[in-house]
Ligand SMILES: [Zn+2]
């Protein structure tokens with residue numbers, strides 16, 4: 001990941017028209033994922049200079065071949081105002097997160113980036129974040145880009161542990177919540193467009209006193225067993241296109257407040273009768289009692 005600064009030297013002094021045109025280009029780069037996170041437009045060292053600052057996954061992010069139609073148009077609009085071509089400065093993050101450049105990933109996981117608001121897509125093979133412009137066209141992931149911001153909003157609401165903590169947790173972690181339903185529909189649409197499986201990252205992390213957290217073996221989406229990768233602690237349900245990690249077991253301090261566990265879905269049998277939930281399933285769907293449990297920050 002890089003901090004990138006674009007410097008535009010104008011033929012005339014900076015005015016509102018020039019600022020607007022730079023913003024249009026920055027917004028287009030943001031829409032295509034060429035710039036991620038927050039962006040700023042500032043006045044440079046002289047009154048003829050405008051700078052745009054943002055974050056990018058890789059040094060090749062601003063290449064013309066990754067530009068959307070919108071970015072091409074915005075760049076063409078700005079060009080007549082410039083004395084010369086923009087200069088670009090790159091500063092690499094001290095703690096760099098991996099960027100996926102795999103030729104063709106076996107799968108992608110929709111898992112928004114709460115720290116730098118980088119690409120919300122992680123590669124199943126290399127575990128790096130795959131920039132959107134390496135996935136498809138911007139219209140393919142347009143809604144997921146917006147949902148990623150909302151995911152991050154819910155995440156901090158949950159982590160802030162205020163009165164709306166449980167509401168936010170439910171929206172992110174309950175497979176049938178309004179938010180997860182919307183996101184899973186968009187994930188499915190993206191998969192259809194790009195022909196690569198795309199999964200929704202379902203939060204299942206708990207500090208728990210239950211010896212065997214049911215979420216570690218049973219997919220809360222369909223009640224069937226997760227496909228588990230023991231080496232990486234990763235859980236996948238191909239049927240629901242859900243992805244998760246083995247929940248964390250630990251010893252919660254007395255002040256941890258309880259949050260609802262996942263509802264364990266009853267799986268229908270071929271005879272049409274429902275399978276009775278096991279003892280561990282029943283304890284999972286019951287409200288937490290005794291020592292409370294609550295989710296913990298994600299492990300990556
Ligand atoms: Zn990769």
Ligand SMILES: [Zn+2]
Nearest residue numbers: 219222237240
């Ligand atoms: Zn499932």
